[in-house]
Amino acid sequence: MNHRIERNPTNGKIIPKRFTLEEIEEASANSYGLCLACGAEREACEPDARKYRCDACHHNTVYGAEEIALMGMMK
Incomplete structure (x- = not known):
């Protein structure tokens, strides 16, 4: 995946x-x-995770899968 x-x-x-x-x-x-910033995956996240730190881009923009769905961040 492109992490740009x-x-x-x-x-x-x-x-x-x-x-x-x-x-x-x-x-x-x-x-x-x-x-949400670079698209990278982060292991061991709860479904309702919010603003976890991304190991790839170092922004606090990692969210759990269910949280992303609830936020309407689907293509």
Whole structure:
């Protein structure tokens, strides 16, 4: 997976990644979270995890699979 962070050119804020239903289901089944900044996976995340630190990009943007679904971050 591409771990590139996209930013809004006007204000520099991170543009959150969106995930497919299949990616969210896989994350849920394997108990890992997904980074909204770079898309990386993080192991050992609770389904309701919020703002965990990403090992790939070092931002506090890892969320649990169910939390991502509830936030409507699906493609």
